[in-house]
Amino acid sequence: MARWGMAADLDRCNGCGGCVVACHAENNISTVGPEQASRGRAKHWIRVERYWEGDFPDVKLKFRPTMCQQCGNAPCEPVCPTYASHHTEDGLNAQVYNRCIGTRYCANACPYNARFFDFFNPSWEKPLQLQLNPDVSLREVGVMEKCTFCVQRIRGTQTTAKTEGREIRDGEIQPACVQACSTRALVFGDLEDRESEVSRLSRSPRGSKLLEDVGTRPAVTYLARLTEEA
Amino acid sequence: MPQIFKRSANTLARASIVGTLLVVGGLLGLIMAIGQSSYVTRAQEYIDQPIQFSHLHHAGDDGIDCRYCHTSVETAAFAGIPPTKTCMNCHSQIWSTAPILEPVRASFREDQPLRWIRVHDLPDFVYFNHSIHVKKGMGCETCHGRVDEMPLMLQENSLQMDWCLTCHRNPEQFVRPRTEVFTMGYSPPVPQSEIGPRLVKEYGIQSLTSCSVCHR
Numbered sequence: 001m002a003r004w005g006m007a008a009d010l011d012r013c014n015g016c017g018g019c020v021v022a023c024h025a026e027n028n029i030s031t032v033g034p035e036q037a038s039r040g041r042a043k044h045w046i047r048v049e050r051y052w053e054g055d056f057p058d059v060k061l062k063f064r065p066t067m068c069q070q071c072g073n074a075p076c077e078p079v080c081p082t083y084a085s086h087h088t089e090d091g092l093n094a095q096v097y098n099r100c101i102g103t104r105y106c107a108n109a110c111p112y113n114a115r116f117f118d119f120f121n122p123s124w125e126k127p128l129q130l131q132l133n134p135d136v137s138l139r140e141v142g143v144m145e146k147c148t149f150c151v152q153r154i155r156g157t158q159t160t161a162k163t164e165g166r167e168i169r170d171g172e173i174q175p176a177c178v179q180a181c182s183t184r185a186l187v188f189g190d191l192e193d194r195e196s197e198v199s200r201l202s203r204s205p206r207g208s209k210l211l212e213d214v215g216t217r218p219a220v221t222y223l224a225r226l227t228e229e230a
Numbered sequence: 231m232p233q234i235f236k237r238s239a240n241t242l243a244r245a246s247i248v249g250t251l252l253v254v255g256g257l258l259g260l261i262m263a264i265g266q267s268s269y270v271t272r273a274q275e276y277i278d279q280p281i282q283f284s285h286l287h288h289a290g291d292d293g294i295d296c297r298y299c300h301t302s303v304e305t306a307a308f309a310g311i312p313p314t315k316t317c318m319n320c321h322s323q324i325w326s327t328a329p330i331l332e333p334v335r336a337s338f339r340e341d342q343p344l345r346w347i348r349v350h351d352l353p354d355f356v357y358f359n360h361s362i363h364v365k366k367g368m369g370c371e372t373c374h375g376r377v378d379e380m381p382l383m384l385q386e387n388s389l390q391m392d393w394c395l396t397c398h399r400n401p402e403q404f405v406r407p408r409t410e411v412f413t414m415g416y417s418p419p420v421p422q423s424e425i426g427p428r429l430v431k432e433y434g435i436q437s438l439t440s441c442s443v444c445h446r
Binding site for chain 1: 357361365
């Protein structure tokens with residue numbers, strides 16, 4: 001059984017935001033408009049966090065693509081009264097939209113702000129509804145949604161591999177953000193496989209986890225920057 | 231002052247407790263029965279199609295293989311609805327002037343697809359994949375019923391999650407050899423209790439009941 005994980009090389013990330021766009025397109029994430037966004041209701045399963053250091057004009061800018069960390073010991077899971085938020089065998093923090101009754105306990109519990117509540121029914125102006133991804137269900141008002149590591153791609157590739165009677169190759173599964181990353185800062189794969197690229201990167205001495213000390217055991221490893229210039 | 235209630239009122243009070251429980255239980259049972267009935271699931275119900283296509287005739291009498299029309303069933307999630315060209319392979323030669331087939335010819339002439347109505351329509355939040363089920367030895371018949379005996383297509387089973395899980399929890403009761411997947415009216419050569427577990431092992435069938443397998 002695999003344990004899906006990701007490595008994000010902060011030395012490579014240039015903050016272009018391609019991952020954010022790709023994620024919105026892949027996962028049918030609706031936008032809420034500027035007014036609602038200012039009330040904290042915007043939904044971005046992945047975001048590029050910006051850290052400014054120093055005083056103008058001597059500032060440095062650092063980026064950190066942040067998504068659900070798919071914790072091994074996830075705070076969002078035990079608080080769910082309906083088991084909508086649950087752990088899969090391959091280590092994903094899955095969300096079953098049809099079970100969710102919108103208590104939002106999970107979002108309160110998440111230390112990474114990775115969960116987003118649907119305050120509205122999704123809608124797209126015609127003909128934009130034609131670009132929706134048929135492999136991902138639309139979330140209706142009142143449920144919680146979050147990064148799934150593009151579980152539709154994982155399950156799709158698993159099915160294809162099984163149909164063809166073979167193992168999944170390293171790098172064969174690419175979540176949308178990984179696929180869109182122009183600098184290849186994001187790497188996805190199986191952490192159980194010690195030969196996989198993500199496994200190798202996760203063991204790097206540059207690696208660290210977000211809020212490691214709270215004991216969530218994230219599946220995402222961030223590789224620290226080496227260069228001095230921003 | 232005389233007693234308002236007679237002695238028999240005690241018995242009535244006790245009986246009413248039992249009665250209330252029975253009525254409430256009965257109502258709950260009724261609601262569940264309605265939820266699983268074909269009135270809700272639309273199983274065993276004929277649906278009007280643009281043409282009265284008969285699987286009984288094509289798959290049963292003529293013995294055409296499922297895959298002649300449903301071409302992608304072994305390789306893709308969707309089994310595939312044949313294009314009008316597939317119909318015209320035969321019907322440009324036989325019954326080429328039959329009035330009942332006029333919509334097919336019109337579709338071919340005008341290069342407009344026939345608008346079939348989906349019979350097995352899963353909810354939008356369910357993702358089913360045909361190829362893996364065929365690969366793992368699930369017969370068409372197991373879910374779709376005796377298609378070769380259906381003059382008009384209908385939904386044989388409820389398609390409710392409970393029904394999916396009967397097999398996902400006990401695949402050995404339903405699996406058949408890969409060579410028999412497209413056979414209609416299959417009966418196991420040896421008892422299913424013998425061949426089932428053996429095939430589950432041979433095909434590496436996993437009993438996948440994790441939510442995210444079907445719901446994304």
